Amino acid sequence: MNDIEVSVIVPMRNEERYIARCMESLVRQTYPADRMEWLLIDGDSEDKTIEICERYVPKGPVRILHNDRKKTTYALNLGITNSSGRYIIRLDAHAEYKADYIEKCVYYLETTGADNVGGIAVTKAEGYAGNAIAKMLSSRFGVGDSSFRVGKKSGFVDTVPFGAFRREVFERVGLFNHELPRSEDNDINARIRASGGRIWLSNEIQFVYYCRDSIPAVLTMGIKNGNILFQTVRKNPRAMSLRHYVPFLFFASIAIMPVLLRVLPCLRFAYMGEFGLYFLLDVYYCMKSWNYAPILLWLYPLFHLCYGLGSFLGLMNIDLLDKGF
Numbered sequence: 001m002n003d004i005e006v007s008v009i010v011p012m013r014n015e016e017r018y019i020a021r022c023m024e025s026l027v028r029q030t031y032p033a034d035r036m037e038w039l040l041i042d043g044d045s046e047d048k049t050i051e052i053c054e055r056y057v058p059k060g061p062v063r064i065l066h067n068d069r070k071k072t073t074y075a076l077n078l079g080i081t082n083s084s085g086r087y088i089i090r091l092d093a094h095a096e097y098k099a100d101y102i103e104k105c106v107y108y109l110e111t112t113g114a115d116n117v118g119g120i121a122v123t124k125a126e127g128y129a130g131n132a133i134a135k136m137l138s139s140r141f142g143v144g145d146s147s148f149r150v151g152k153k154s155g156f157v158d159t160v161p162f163g164a165f166r167r168e169v170f171e172r173v174g175l176f177n178h179e180l181p182r183s184e185d186n187d188i189n190a191r192i193r194a195s196g197g198r199i200w201l202s203n204e205i206q207f208v209y210y211c212r213d214s215i216p217a218v219l220t221m222g223i224k225n226g227n228i229l230f231q232t233v234r235k236n237p238r239a240m241s242l243r244h245y246v247p248f249l250f251f252a253s254i255a256i257m258p259v260l261l262r263v264l265p266c267l268r269f270a271y272m273g274e275f276g277l278y279f280l281l282d283v284y285y286c287m288k289s290w291n292y293a294p295i296l297l298w299l300y301p302l303f304h305l306c307y308g309l310g311s312f313l314g315l316m317n318i319d320l321l322d323k324g325f
Contacts (some may be wrong), residue, residue: 003034003035004035004036004037004084004085004086005035005036005085005086005087005089005106005116006035006036006037006085006087006089006091006102006106007036007037007039007079007083007084007085007087007088007089008026008036008037008038008039008079008102009039009075009076009079009083009088009089009090009091009267010016010022010039010040010041010079010090010091010092010093011041011043011067011072011075011076011079011090011092011093012039012040012041012042012045012053012075013042013043013044013045013046013049013067013070014046014047014248015047015048015049015093015094016047016048016049016052018053018093018094018095018163018210019053019093019211020052021047021095021096021301022061022076022091022092022093022094022095022096022097022262023052023056024088024096025059025096025097025099025101025143026038026056026060026061026091026097027041027056027060027100028099029097029099029100029102029103030100030102030103031100031102031103031106033060033061033237034061036060036061036085036102037061037063037084037085038060038061038062038063038064038084038087038324039065039079039082039083040062040063040064040065040143040304041064041065041066041067041075041076041078041079042064042065042066042067042071043064043067043068043070043074043075044067044068044070044071044072046218048065049228054150054268058325065078065308066077067166067282068237070179070202071178071181072180072181072182072184073176073177073178073184073306076090076175076176076184077175077178079174080170080175080176081175081277082303085167086166086167087105087106087109087164087166087167088164088165088166088167088170088186089102089105089162089163089164089165090162090164090165091162092209093159094209094210094211095121095207095208095209095210096207096208097206097207098205098207100204100270101119101205101206101207102162102164104119104120104205105117105119105164105205106164108164108200108202108205109164109166111200112198112200114156114197114198114199115165115166115169115192115197115198115199115202116160116163116164116166116169116189116192116197116199117160117163117199117200117205118160118161118162118163118164118199118200118201118202118205119160119161119165119201119202119203119204119205119206120160120201120202120203120205120206120207121206121207121208121209121261122206122207122208122209123137123138123208123209123211124208124209124210124211124298125210125211125212125213126210126213127213128292128295129213129214129261130211130212130213130214130301131214131292131294132214132292132295132296133211133212133213133215133218133219133288133291133299134211136218136296136299137211138303139219139283139285139288139289141281141282141284141285141300141301142285142303144241144243144246145243153203154200154201154202154203154204155200155201156198156199156200156201157199157200158189158190158193158199158241159183159189159190159199159241160189160199160201160275161185161187162185163185163188163189164219165218169197172195172197173188173191173192173194173197174186174191177235177236179235180228180231180235181228182225182228182232183225183228183229183231183232183239185238186232186239186240186241186244187232187235187236187239189239189240190236190238191236194238202233215287215295215299215302216224218240218299218303219230219302219303219306222303222306222307222310223306223307223309223310223320224310224311224320225307226248226306226307226308226310226311226313226314227310227311227313227314227319228246228307228310228314228321229244229245229248229311230311230313230314230315231313231319233316242306245306245307245311246303247307247311248307248308248311248312249304249308249314250278250304250305250308251304251307251309251312252308252312253271253274253312254305255312257270257271257274258296260263278282280303281295282296282300283297285300286300
């Protein structure tokens with residue numbers, strides 16, 4: 001008889017900097033270890049990721065699987081098809097989890113009737129620039145009305161990070177779409193909702209997520225995240241929310257408005273109004289984290305423009321991710 005209730009799936013590749021924190025938080029979980037299995041799916045790591053993970057084999061129910069396709073979606077599907085738990089909980093190697101994380105995920109799966117459950121991301125980083133980036137990624141001005149990033153109240157939502165799923169969900173809506181190198185969570189949550197399922201966000205479920213801690217790295221992330229927007233929409237029109245389109249519209253207005261002003265000079269007031277409103281919001285949110293204002297003042301617009309540029313290139317079918325950007 002299978003006594004495994006929870007299958008924990010952790011996709012990873014070159015995570016030697018963070019994987020020990022993730023594994024330590026797994027070891028500290030209050031949910032009984034003898035009712036879990038931890039599937040670590042490695043995508044050809046070239047650093048010490050595997051070596052570090054192997055140290056935890058004596059400490060918990062660890063299985064290490066090999067993902068020769070390297071992409072996250074392949075890792076997730078490999079983990080699901082090799083798992084045996086009633087519940088499948090995806091974790092990210094870039095994060096560490098409160099001791100009751102898995103226990104709370106199971107509790108809310110069993111008590112809310114939701115098909116997928118998730119929690120609140122407490123974004124952290126190292127260094128002055130890294131902390132400024134963490135502030136940006138935790139603000140409504142930086143990332144929009146993203147429930148799990150800005151700490152909304154518990155309730156049913158459109159998406160959650162990572163996710164704790166009932167196994168039968170994948171039998172109903174299928175596995176993760178391996179054609180999407182990013183936004184796979186938005187896609188599968190949209191498919192869950194379309195099938196009549198529901199997604200629950202609990203602010204009692206919390207984890208620390210370690211974001212990029214350098215300006216070039218987070219701007220590159222912005223371009224990549226933007227680039228996947230229209231690729232995802234082509235696969236699943238319901239997958240993305242309005243907040244995902246806002247940076248694209250901002251970028252498009254900056255690119256198009258100067259041309260329109262030659263034909264319709266009366267639009268200059270709208271153009272000035274847009275920039276004025278953006279500047280006021282920029283200053284307001286910078287002052288909320290005033291000690292990081294010297295970076296945030298220009299990081300907000302740079303990040304939004306990078307996301308918008310990535311989206312524009314994606315609209316033009318220029319796939320940066322496929323080109324190894």
